[in-house]
Amino acid sequence: MAKFKRVIGIVTDSIGIGEAPDAAKFHDDGADTLGHIGAFFHGDWALPNWQKLGLGNIRADAPIPGVDPIANPIGYFGKMYEISAGKDSMDGHWEMMGLPVTEPLGFFPHGFPEALIKQIEDFSGRKVIVNLPYSGTEVIAKYGEQQLKTGDLIVYTSGDSVLQIAANKAVIPLPELYKICEYARSITTDQPYKIGRVIARPYVGDSAANFTRTSDRHDYALMPNAPTDLDRLQAAGVPTYGVGKINDIFSGQGLDDGVHTVSNEDGMNQTIKQVKSARQGFIFTNLVDFDAMYGHRRNAQGDGDALMAFDRQLGEMMAAMQADDLLMITSDHGNDPTFRGTDHTREYVPLVVYSKSLPGGASLGIRSPFADMGATILENFGVPDAGVGHSFLAALK
Ligand SMILES: O=P(O)(O)O[C@H]1O[C@H](CO)[C@@H](O)[C@H]1O
Ligand SMILES: [Mn+2]
Numbered sequence: 001m002a003k004f005k006r007v008i009g010i011v012t013d014s015i016g017i018g019e020a021p022d023a024a025k026f027h028d029d030g031a032d033t034l035g036h037i038g039a040f041f042h043g044d045w046a047l048p049n050w051q052k053l054g055l056g057n058i059r060a061d062a063p064i065p066g067v068d069p070i071a072n073p074i075g076y077f078g079k080m081y082e083i084s085a086g087k088d089s090m091d092g093h094w095e096m097m098g099l100p101v102t103e104p105l106g107f108f109p110h111g112f113p114e115a116l117i118k119q120i121e122d123f124s125g126r127k128v129i130v131n132l133p134y135s136g137t138e139v140i141a142k143y144g145e146q147q148l149k150t151g152d153l154i155v156y157t158s159g160d161s162v163l164q165i166a167a168n169k170a171v172i173p174l175p176e177l178y179k180i181c182e183y184a185r186s187i188t189t190d191q192p193y194k195i196g197r198v199i200a201r202p203y204v205g206d207s208a209a210n211f212t213r214t215s216d217r218h219d220y221a222l223m224p225n226a227p228t229d230l231d232r233l234q235a236a237g238v239p240t241y242g243v244g245k246i247n248d249i250f251s252g253q254g255l256d257d258g259v260h261t262v263s264n265e266d267g268m269n270q271t272i273k274q275v276k277s278a279r280q281g282f283i284f285t286n287l288v289d290f291d292a293m294y295g296h297r298r299n300a301q302g303d304g305d306a307l308m309a310f311d312r313q314l315g316e317m318m319a320a321m322q323a324d325d326l327l328m329i330t331s332d333h334g335n336d337p338t339f340r341g342t343d344h345t346r347e348y349v350p351l352v353v354y355s356k357s358l359p360g361g362a363s364l365g366i367r368s369p370f371a372d373m374g375a376t377i378l379e380n381f382g383v384p385d386a387g388v389g390h391s392f393l394a395a396l397k
């Protein structure tokens, strides 16, 4: 019988806790999302609920300003580093679920090859402009007015394996944008492209001053190339439920059901709603605002405010939890809002684990790969794992 009837896994997307052992390989040495947000606030901010679970105890040697270690955390705490070739959301989430991404995904720092662009132009009947790495808000501010006049497609990428198409809904209706993205997805799945995600980036507005991206963004990810822990749970009859971007990241594979969300607040409300319901099994939640609204925008104030808002909802969630619930909070990569550039940063991710029926107070140490999370969930539900991760279930005592 499962030790915990329900496991709730929350990914605070892009909240790293200091440079990973291989950060230099990614030119990310010195990155520290949580530490630098704390420093930005001069310690004058607070994450009291997360801190109670042990967030500040993860690196007592180099405390996060404003989130000090405490004497008796009620949760278990540690940090993890990933072994995947990249530092994108897919790498992080797939690795959590037992499938590290070892073959690097296609990465096009100078834009996509002409032949691919031509295929997209031929299919859509529209011209492609930009075709360079860009911040998504900057690219529409710069080229959105041109798009309004011409109906051209704004194609851009980033430091991740992504092909993104920005389209003003007034000139390129949403169904058409989705169709073009589905087509782009279908031709970039295999080598020589093997692009992690094609992303539809709709926005509204009639001038650079008011262009605003909308929440009907859609990610078309590669299908997992092997079974993940979600598939293993599902095959064993353990219910699986995704909140937010989870369904997109796994292309729905291994998920029984789920809900898309419009914000972190909505994501937490949806998760709390499930916790208050009779649902059992694994609830997997992604909170993407930290990443999309603040990390990539290099907005430390916004990131910190969003973390404090999350912490308040975390308090609500802890109050709603039952004795046989297990909560895990972690992240998929870093995105230091004080770092150069606008890309993800290769960092450790925090791990805190909590249940009302456990005493807490112990360290889970430095763990790798992220698959330790999935292995623990599988062991809890009595499902054999693939041997990639190492379960820490026995340490929860
Ligand atoms: O700058 P925007 O459009 O937010 O895009 C960012 O979001 C993408 C996927 O989450 C990242 O690869 C980065 O490019
Ligand atoms: Mn992410």
Ligand SMILES: [Mn+2]
Binding pocket: 014, 089, 291, 292, 296, 344
């Ligand atoms: Mn991102």
